[in-house]
Amino acid sequence: MRNKNPFEVFGLSPKIVKELDEEALYKLVKSVYRVLQLIYHPDRGGDPEKSLELNKAFELLNLEKNPESFKEYRKKYIARLSRKTLQSEIEELRTQNRRLKFYNELLKEKFWQYLETGFETIENFFSNNKIIKLKIFDIVSHINFSDIRSIKKQIYFKELILTKEFILKKRSYEKYFIKIQNYKFLGTIKREYIEPWVLLERDPKEEKFILKNYMNKETFIKECLVYLNPKLNINTYVFFYYPDDFQKVYLEGVIINTEEIKNIELSEILEMQTIKSSITTALAEKK
Structure with missing residues (x-):
């Protein structure tokens, strides 16, 4: 996590982090966090280290509990855009689009299966x-x-x-x-x-x-x-x-x-x- 921006952990590009307002961006972070934990949480046979990394990243981007941290990491992440070429931005957007499609499909399959067995809560x-x-x-x-x-x-x-x-x-x-x-x-x-x-x-x-x-x-x-x-x-x-x-x-x-x-x-x-x-x-x- 020392050299990795928490937005990177969730696979979000600087472009989308810049374009979304704070509330919409936070909703996206929460949605992606939930989906990824369905895969990586150790209680579901996932990777404990990856699950821990997701938890730490979400703590840093928790707009409700830690707004200053959210704003600081967002600012630093957006600053990367000035160092990117147009071609790399296009490629990153394509990658981001593929990720979002993947998350959408995963949400349909994994999360709905989770609901059908009943929320633990x-x-x-x-x-x-x-x-x-x-x-x-x-x-x-x-x-x-x-x-x-x-x-x-x-x-x-x-x-x-x-x-x-x-x-x-x-x-x-x-x-x-x-x-x-x-x-x-x-x-x-x-x-x-x-x-x-x-x-x-x-x-x-x-x-x-x-x-x-x-x-x-x-x-x-x-x-x-x-x-x-x-x-x-x-x-x-x-x-x-x-x-x-x-x-x-x-x-x-x-x-x-x-x-x-x-x-x-x-x-x-x-x-x-x-x-x-x-x-x-x-x-x-x-x-």
């Missing part, structure tokens, strides 16, 4: 039998129905209860939750990073513009995956998926509140669900 999150209740603003319903005056605002809000085994879900105006098995929390994305209404599927047969609450897997990989965070943060888009049919990624909405609830509260909710199911069954038998 998510597993740890539920390891102590935590039960989390989310209040969510359903942005898809709002886009689809906000121009209808007769629609009650309660339709735009819903509650989800997340457990390790299942998820409970209901609209704010509904009395009972629906129990959903094998529906998994995938992660969250900050609202400023994506515009989901551009990415979500829509039904071309519908006369009116109606968005679905999901996007296909490839779209999610290409446009959203690098921003995915396995934490339940407020004011973020929250995504789920069905492991048995992993071709769609579902957007539940924007998290506006989170709280941890106790087992006794969950038991009461489940008991109400049982009563509801019994009543429904009895009515069906009478018919």
